[in-house]
Amino acid sequence: MKEGLLAGLLFLLASFSLESNGKVIQPNKVEVRNTNVFLTQNEKYYLSNKKTLRVGVNLPSFIPFDIVEEGQDNILYSGISSEVIAIISDILDIELDFYFFKTRNEAIAAILKNEIDLITSSNGYELQFGLILSEIYFPDRPILFRSSKINEIKTVSVAYEYLDSERLRSVFPHIEFFFYPSREEAIAAAVFGEVDAVINDLLSLNHSYNNHYIGDLKYQEVIQEVDSKGFAFSFDANNTMLRNIFNKVIASIDTNTLQLIVHRWNGGGITPPTLNELAYIKENVVNKFGQDEISVVVMPHQAPFSYLDEFDNPQGILVELLNLFNIYTGVKINLIVEKELDSAFSLLKNGQVDLVAINESKSRREHFLISDVILRNPFVYVTHKNVMLHDIESVVTTKNSIIKEMMDLSNYKNIQTDGYLSALTKVVSDKKSTAIMPISIANFYIYQYFFEDLEVNGINYELPNAKVAFAALNDNKELMDFVNGLLREIPKGQIEVIANMWRKNAVVANNTWKDYKYTVYTLSISMIIILFLVIIYIVLARKALKIERNLKNQNSEQLNFLQDIVDSIPHPIYFMSENFKIKVSNEAFKSIFNYQNSHSFYFLKRLGYPQYLKLIRRHKEVIQLNESSVEDYTLYIDNQKYVIYHWLRAYSDINGHTSGVIGGWLDISERAKLLDEIEDAKVEAESANSAKSLFLATMSHEIRTPMNVIIGALDLVINYDYSSDEKNKHLNIAYDSAKDLLSLIGDILDLSKIEANELNIIPKDANFKDTISSIFNMFYGLAKQKNVRLIKSYDDTIEPFLMFDDLRLKQILLNVLSNAVKFTDEGSIQIKFVNLGVFDNHQEIKIVIKDTGIGIKQEEVDKLFKTFSQTSSSYNRGGTGLGLMITKNLCELMSGKMDLSSQVDIGTTVSMIFKFPIVENITLLYKNSVEDKDKEEPFEKKKILLVDDHPSNRIILSKQIEQLGHEVLTACDGYDALSVLDKNVDINVVITDCHMPEMDGYELTRNIRGRFFSRNNLIILGLTANAQADIKEKCLLAGMDDCLFKPLDIKELESRIHVKYNDNANAKKVKVSKPNLVINKDVLIYLMNAGVDLTVVFDEFVKTTSVDLSKLSQSNILEDQMELIHRIKSASNMLGFQGIIKICLSIESKYKLEDKDIEHLQSEFNDVIVAMGDFLS
Structure with a gap:
């Protein structure tokens, strides 16, 4: 009945209110893509006949849903509802005609008369007139906002078409409602005091608030009891077809699109x-x-x-x-x-x-x-303007603040207040304080109250947000x-x-004062107490003032006295507080830093920031650990280096609180300089020793090349059935190599040459072709063993007699040919000697050695001429990596040149060029040599006294001398020798071991020359295994005529005796022995061939060595121990017991005897006994 009456009135009203305009513009439309809506055939047919939808819009504008702006030629229609209806139009592909009405009721009347098809932005209000609603396109919850100037709500404004008035009065019976034509007017009524509050939808109210009335309205509550039905489109009750179509389209629009539209129109505030x-x-x-x-x-x-x-x-x-x-x-x-x-x-x-x-x-x-x-929110420091943080002494925080849990405030005075406002007030009154609080709170209160005094001085990075x-x-x-x-x-x-x-x-x-009433009470009582205490204080202070002045004078005098004492100390002394400021220092300290007060600027200026920061950290560590620290330290002051002995000690006050550090130092720069000089001297000494070791290592390598020839030649003689001539040929090769090896050992043991780090080249007249032939013959047999052809091509036009170092040239060829044979498994090795001509009486010769061996990669070639270098493991076949380096150096010493080229799997070619002077008057030299030979004196048998403390040595040497045709007498020590000399006045020669117990060879010589001075023709020859250059000099100074070195060469001995000590003869030879064997059979066979009874000699060796080993284990005196080691080594050397010799040399080199050394000697001695038993059997 009510709806019918309202509809009738609206029919009359609508006939005078309908307005339309043919040109309407919709800006800011949202584009929607790929939206499919399923429509029935009847719905599609309805739309095809409809072609245009008539849309009713209410005036005045309903912001932000329906916003209508009239221009000269058009109307702009925008807002949430405008964008939603535009999306629906695009989806349905149908045109829109807009009709604008002055009131909501006029629009409702028009739809009832079928003059329009729908109304935008509808809610439960339209249901009162019999219209039907589509699905809502935006929800709504009525919100109550009050005026910010009102505390109690008595009157409320509402837009008349928004909510049902009867429902509102039933929910809020004690509130008076006032209804306004539009929602904007209802909001304005609450803002300007016409009513106390307003009820509206959140979106339109939020839009007005954020654009016009921010701060004027306050949220009160959501009204749950009233349902506005949200925002939808309204239709005539008979037009269900169009309503259903709209429902389908609205349901197809995704939530994000609707949210985007709403967000664009919410005025910058909360989006519902x-x-x-x-x-x-x-x-x-x-x-x-x-x-x-x-x-x-x-x-x-x-x-x-x-x-x-x-x-x-x-x-x-x-x-x-x-x-x-x-x-x-x-x-x-x-x-x-x-x-x-x-x-x-x-x-x-x-x-x-x-x-x-x-x-x-x-x-x-x-x-x-x-x-x-x-x-x-980050925590920030709030301080007075223009105050630096490092000047802060106190930190203000609120009670129950979490700052104390997460930050160390021990270096500051902590002040607690009731709230943030009180904290900032405290900072205003104390310029050396800072308040720590969240940045939003700090900015707000500074902006409101303290913008003239305070500022945010930085973020506290120690605290989390x-x-x-x-x-x-x-x-x-x-x-x-x-x-x-x-x-x-x-x-x-x-x-x-x-x-x-x-x-x-x-x-x-x-x-108000109520907020601080407890504070007021406290202050009042405190003032009364303070006033009472002040009166008492004044009375007492007057009495104490005179005493205080006297005490101050005494204290001042005492402090001045203490300062004078500190200033009298010539070394810098200071006291640094826990805030890292110098409180006390002496004149020595001030003179270094030009220090005047406790400001750290002087430190920073003279030390520089990095040094200053490092020192501060060290002082801080001492304060934290409450302990002392002493260490050498380096300071740079004004670019001058100071090495100081720096000491620090933590200082605690009477309360036990560590309040600073007492420090000082001694300048030890001179001591540090001396230590550096000592270290430099040590490095130089180590470098010198390294050079000696390098040279010895180099010579060790050179020994292996002739040794290889000797062993190879002897192996052919022993293990292969050759003819007598062929065996003699191989033995001659071995003998020549051994002679070369003796000469080389002379260089190795000549320590004066080692210290100089050089080898000497000694040219002499020699037959070049003979030298070449001897080297060729050495390697011919070795190459034949490997089925490798060794081919020699010699240019006979080369001058035969040249001046060159025969030993060094052989050494060069030995090294090159040794490598060629080693790395050639098949094919051939060619040796060419080419005459390049005679220039300035010098013969220029090119020597080319070419093999078909495995070859070397080009990148490996350069390595071959570096010390201790070898090629990669795929080419390496042993050696120390010194051979070619030595060879090249020798070539250069002989003014020659050496080049090496190689290809993998093809071979290697070594080319050398030499220039040797040509020797003149060869015929005359040869003739003189023949005449000298013809003038040789006939053999004369001599009586020789042999002195040696070791029986084995005496036996072998006696046999060797007897083989020369001489008569031999023996003595076991110096005293025995003197006795023999007394009894035998016809002795011609004395051969004595230099190293003997009780009376050594040097003392024996001096005794002989003193007691038997009348025997002018008596020849004394020293015999020693120590082949150092100064040994020979020592022998001559003792009165000996010459010095012989073990192992003794028979021909050399004969030559020395026969020509009466020819000093120019070469007296070096090394024993031929196979490494890593217990016994050397070659030496033993040689001794047997010389007529030595090995059974007798070895029995004597076993008895003597057993006694020596027993004495060695019981002796605690190092000199006696070394004496016994030398005896054992000397005896073993004569018999070729290489293992024992090696152990003795090791002990002598380190000059120390350990238990394990005696065990090794005893074990090796037992092995020798077993091996000799097998050999002699």
Whole structure:
């Protein structure tokens, strides 16, 4: 009945109110792609006949849904509803005609008369007139906002077409409602004081608030009891076909598109949730919680997070967030204001509240459930303007602050206040203090109250960001799940919008005396007490003043005295406080740094920042550990280096607090300089020793080449059945190589040459072709063993007699040919000697040695001429890597050149060029040589006394001398020798071992020359195994005529005796023995051939050596031990017992005898006995 009456009135009204305009522009349309809507055949047929939809729009503008702006030639229609109807038009591919009405009722009347097809931005109001609604395209929750100037709500404004007036009065019976023609007017009525509050949809109210009335309205609550039906399109009740089509299209528009449209028109504030968001939150968050309201504690002095406005109503970011909780869930939020955090925690623990807004910390997480973080804020320093942080002495924090848990404040005075406002007030009064607080709170209060005095002086990077969150009891997990669920579902942009909106726009209520009544009471009582104490103090102070002055004078005198004592110390001394300022120092310290006061600038200027920082860290470590530190330290002051003995000692006051460091130093630069010089001398000594070792290693390598020839030639004689001539040929080759080896050993043991790090080239007249032939013959047999052809090509035009170092040339050819034979497994080795001509009486010769061996990679060739270098493992066949390096050096010493070229799997070619002087008057030289030979004296038998402490040596040497045809007498030591000389006055020659116990050879010689001075023709020859150059000099100084070296060559001995000590003869030879064998059979066979009875000699060796080993194990005197080692070595050397010799040499080289050495000697001696038993049997 009511709907029919209203419809009839509207019919009459509509006939005078219909307006249309043919040209309407819709800007800012959203483009929607790939949207498919399934329509029935009847629906498609309906649209094809319809062609154009007539859309009714209400005037004046309903912002932000319907915004109509009239121009000269057109009308601009925009807003949320405009963009939604434009999307529907695009999807249905149908044109739109717009009709604009001055009132809502006129539009309803037009649709009832079929003059239009639908009305935009409709809600439950249209249902009163019998119209039907489509599915809503944007949800709505009525919101109550109050004026910021009003505390109690008595009157409320509402747009008349928004909600049913009867329903509102039934829900709010004590409130008077006033209805306005548009929602904009209803909002303005609340802002300008016509009413106390307004009820409106959140989106239009939010748009007006953010664009025009920010700060004038405050959120109150969501009205759950009234349903506005949301925003939809309204149709005539008979036009269900069009309504159904619209429902399908609206359902096909995705939520993101609708959210984008709403976000563009929300005025920059909170965007209301969509239907899907509300449904999801209700199902997954609200229904699981099951409570209708919660109580939350907020702090009144933490703007902009939470504070009280001028009407004592809670406001701020957290309050706005809780309002957003209410909008999303409908759960009522009760706000409880508490000034003290301890009181808030008490309410929480007693169950009087559900949540407390706090700063998160580790300790609080241990006692409460903490929600997800709402906001993060860095902690900052707030100081007076133009104050540096390093001048700060005290830090102001609030009570219950988490700063003390996470930051070390031990170096500062900590002041606690009731709140952030009190903390900033304290900083204003104390310029050397700083307050630490979140940056949002700091900026807000400085902007509101302290912008003339205070400033943010930087971020505190020691502290993590302040994290604002909610705290609940540990057993209230459902509540925390509810809070976290909302925080995770509400878009983060919404929370950021709230934070930005409240940062500097809040108006905080002025504090009254009630807020500080306890402070006022405390101050009043304190003033009375202080006044009483002042009176007492004045009375007592007058009496104490005279005493104090006397004490000050005494203290001043004592301090001056102590300062004079400190200044009298010539070394720098100082005291550095815990703030790293010099409080006390002496004149020596001040003179170094030009130091005048306690400012660190002088340190920094003279030391430079890196040194200054390093010293400060060291002092800080001493203070922290409360201990002393002493170490050598290097300082650079004004680019001058000081090495100091720096000492530090922590100083504690009478309370036990470490308040600084006492330090000083001694300048030890001279001592450090001396130590550096000692180290340099040590390095030079080690370098010299290294050079000696390198030379000895080089010569060791050179020994192996002739030894290889000797062993190879003797192997052919022993193991192969050759004719007598062939055996003699091989033995001659071995003998020549042995002679060359003796000459080479002379260089090795000549320490004077080693120290000079050089070898001498000694040219002499020689037959070049004979030298070449001897080397060729050495390697011919070795090459034949490997089935390799050794081919010699000699240019006979080469001058035969040249002046060159025969030994060094042989050494060069030995090294090259040895490598050629070693690395050639098949094919041939060619040796060419080419005459390059005679220039300035010098014969120039080119020697080419070419093999068909494995060859060498080009990158490996250069390595061959470096010390101790060899090719890679694929080419390496043993050796020390010294051969070619030595060969090249010898070539250069002989003014020659050497080149090497090689190809892998083809072979290697070595080319050498020499220039040797030609020897003149060869015939005359040859003739003189023949004449000298003819003039040789006939053999004369001599009587020879042989003196040696070792029986084996005496036996072998006696046999060798007897083979020469001489008579031999023997003596076992010096005393025995003197006795023999007394009895035999016809002795011609004395051969004595230089190294003997009791009386050695040198002392024996001096005794002979003293006692038998009348025997002028008596020849004394020294015999020793030590082939150093100074030994011969020592022998001559003792009175000997010459010195012979073991092993003794028979021909050499004969030559020395026969020509009466010819000093120019070469007296070096090395024993021929196979390495790594217990006994050397070659030596033993040689001795047997010389007529030595090995059974007798070896029995004597065993008895004597057994006694020596027994004495060796019992002796504790190093000199006696070395004496015995030498005896054992000398006897073993004569018989070729190589293992024993090696052990003795090792002991002598380190000049120390250990238990393991005696064990090794005994073991080797036992092996020799076994091996000799097998040999003699």
